[in-house]
Amino acid sequence: MPLTSDEKKNIINKYAKGKGDTGSPEVQIALLTSQIQKLTEHLKIHQKDTHSRRGLLNMLSKRRRLFNFLTRMDKIRGEEIGKEVGMAA
Numbered sequence: 001m002p003l004t005s006d007e008k009k010n011i012i013n014k015y016a017k018g019k020g021d022t023g024s025p026e027v028q029i030a031l032l033t034s035q036i037q038k039l040t041e042h043l044k045i046h047q048k049d050t051h052s053r054r055g056l057l058n059m060l061s062k063r064r065r066l067f068n069f070l071t072r073m074d075k076i077r078g079e080e081i082g083k084e085v086g087m088a089a
Contacts, residue, residue: 003034015081025070026081032063033085063087 003011008031012022015030039056043049067087071078081087 003031003038007034015084025066026077029063029066029070029081029087030085032059032066033087035059036063 011030011034012027015024015026016022017024017026021027036056036059039052039059043053043056046052067078067082070081
């Protein structure tokens with residue numbers, strides 16, 4: 001369930017800090033959040049898909065690590081992205 005290129009471009013444009021910014025923690029967290037939402041919907045239909053469930057857990061932990069890093073480095077930016085994507089600090 002990868003994101004389409006249009007979905008990716010929209011997310012990158014919304015959260016990028018500057019032109020060509022695709023690697024900032026905000027962009028990565030937003031992209032992971034979108035993928036997590038898609039995969040969660042898939043798993044509601046296919047409960048026994050353990051391979052996808054494992055991928056989902058990996059994405060969740062990666063997003064959490066990025067979020068923790070961002071809040072450690074810049075508390076304000078971390079709180080802002082947390083509110084926008086629905087993560088608690």
